[in-house]
Amino acid sequence: MEEKELVERLKKGDDLAYREVIRRYGRKMFGLIFSMTKKRDETEEIMQEVFLKVIKHIKDFREDSLFSTWLFRITVNTTLSYMKKKKRKRESLISELKRDEEERIDFEDKEEKGTDETLETEERRKIVQTAIESLPQSYRIAIILKDIEGMPLTEVAKILKLSEGGTKVRLHRARLMLKKKLQPLVEKGKL
Amino acid sequence: MRRKRECKKVLTFLVDYFEGTLDEQISQRFELHILDCDECKKFVETYRKCVEVVKNFEVDIPEELEEKLYTFIKNVLKK
Numbered sequence: 001m002e003e004k005e006l007v008e009r010l011k012k013g014d015d016l017a018y019r020e021v022i023r024r025y026g027r028k029m030f031g032l033i034f035s036m037t038k039k040r041d042e043t044e045e046i047m048q049e050v051f052l053k054v055i056k057h058i059k060d061f062r063e064d065s066l067f068s069t070w071l072f073r074i075t076v077n078t079t080l081s082y083m084k085k086k087k088r089k090r091e092s093l094i095s096e097l098k099r100d101e102e103e104r105i106d107f108e109d110k111e112e113k114g115t116d117e118t119l120e121t122e123e124r125r126k127i128v129q130t131a132i133e134s135l136p137q138s139y140r141i142a143i144i145l146k147d148i149e150g151m152p153l154t155e156v157a158k159i160l161k162l163s164e165g166g167t168k169v170r171l172h173r174a175r176l177m178l179k180k181k182l183q184p185l186v187e188k189g190k191l
Numbered sequence: 192m193r194r195k196r197e198c199k200k201v202l203t204f205l206v207d208y209f210e211g212t213l214d215e216q217i218s219q220r221f222e223l224h225i226l227d228c229d230e231c232k233k234f235v236e237t238y239r240k241c242v243e244v245v246k247n248f249e250v251d252i253p254e255e256l257e258e259k260l261y262t263f264i265k266n267v268l269k270k
Binding site for chain 2: 013015018019022023026027029030031034035040044047048051052055124125128129132143147148150153168171172175176178179182183186187191
């Protein structure tokens with residue numbers, strides 16, 4: 001189904017069009033929200049809130065951007081305001097700092113073990129996930145949208161409401177932070 | 192000193208280089224510098240590998256959540 005047709009059907013309240021949106025973008029939305037909340041129940045709650053907004057505002061969508069850009073902008077904004085409401089920003093920062101410390105030790109452990117074997121898939125996944133989650137929120141969003149979800153830079157910039165230049169800077173800094181964390185394992189060919 | 196300046200420039204071009212949006216002339220200069228500078232070569236290689244590792248990272252949506260969401264949406268649309 002072409003995007004234009006999808007949007008028309010969404011505007012008509014066709015539930016199968018919504019099913020298509022879940023099929024196309026659900027995984028990306030889940031990944032993005034979960035990376036910010038780190039809680040599955042909250043992620044579910046936010047996804048429902050996002051769809052409520054889509055249902056309410058789809059008639060106002062003027063198609064001057066891609067539907068996915070519009071959807072992810074709602075996703076990011078809804079998640080941020082949800083977290084603000086829950087006053088979790090502060091808590092999350094504290095736990096991030098704690099986790100950073102634990103993670104540092106964890107990385108050092110991995111280093112010290114120094115086995116020649118490559119890490120198991122699940123273990124690799126966990127290491128990358130922890131590294132991504134340790135990024136400041138705005139950097140994390142940029143990395144998820146651009147590098148993991150493969151969105152064009154122009155779309156990422158629109159979602160983040162940043163200039164393209166600003167988005168590049170954010171992306172570059174985020175990558176440097178990840179590089180710092182993953183480098184020891186990458187250099188040893190373990191990732 | 193001049194080399195250091197060139198190294199610094201390499202850093203600012205990385206995102207565009209990997210996007211493939213770097214001006215051809217600058218891109219060639221970038222590649223020439225990388226060939227000539229071991230430090231930058233190593234840096235760019237690790238940077239590229241880290242980006243690849245992250246790109247391969249995928250999150251799956253729990254299957255039952257898709258159904259749950261769809262049921263939720265249908266109920267909202269019915270109202």
